Amino acid sequence: MPHDIPALSAIDSYSEYAIWSQKDFEAEIYGPVGSYSHIKTAHVNCVDSSPVGFICFRLVFEELYIIKISVRPESRRMGIGSALVLESFRAAAEKGASQAVLDVDKANTPALRLYEKLGFRPAEPLTARRCGTINMVRSI
Numbered sequence: 001m002p003h004d005i006p007a008l009s010a011i012d013s014y015s016e017y018a019i020w021s022q023k024d025f026e027a028e029i030y031g032p033v034g035s036y037s038h039i040k041t042a043h044v045n046c047v048d049s050s051p052v053g054f055i056c057f058r059l060v061f062e063e064l065y066i067i068k069i070s071v072r073p074e075s076r077r078m079g080i081g082s083a084l085v086l087e088s089f090r091a092a093a094e095k096g097a098s099q100a101v102l103d104v105d106k107a108n109t110p111a112l113r114l115y116e117k118l119g120f121r122p123a124e125p126l127t128a129r130r131c132g133t134i135n136m137v138r139s140i
Helices: 005-012 022-030 080-094 109-117
Strands: 037-042 053-060 063-071 099-105 133-139
Touching: 005 022, 005 053, 005 063, 022 037, 037 080, 053 080, 063 080, 080 099, 080 109, 099 109
Parallel strands: 063 099
Antiparallel strands: 037 053, 053 063, 099 133
8 A cells, every 4th residue: 555655754743752754654664564564544634635644553463563653733632643543453453463552752741641541551560662661552
């Protein structure tokens, strides 16, 4: 499935956390892990077909790993992030995944609130794949 990488990169450029370049998106989609990677986009109207948000995730065995989610600032707090995460759960459950995992920057309060609202909890014991992040999990 072709993706509008410049549009995804433009959305991500509004993020304060771990911004990806167009090459990063290309590597994720078309690189060696591409067969495990999925990107879903959100659109809010039929007139302007450009996406307002996206989620990038991997499915590996029974685990959904949410890699990145981003929504344009003017489209935040409208349920788009929640809808994208829930869509990733649906897609993962169809493939037999039973658990969702993600890492979130400790300083990203809006994202932490979103994930907690959706049932994610810090992993026990408290671990993180990257320094300055919290590893969170939930059952699907």
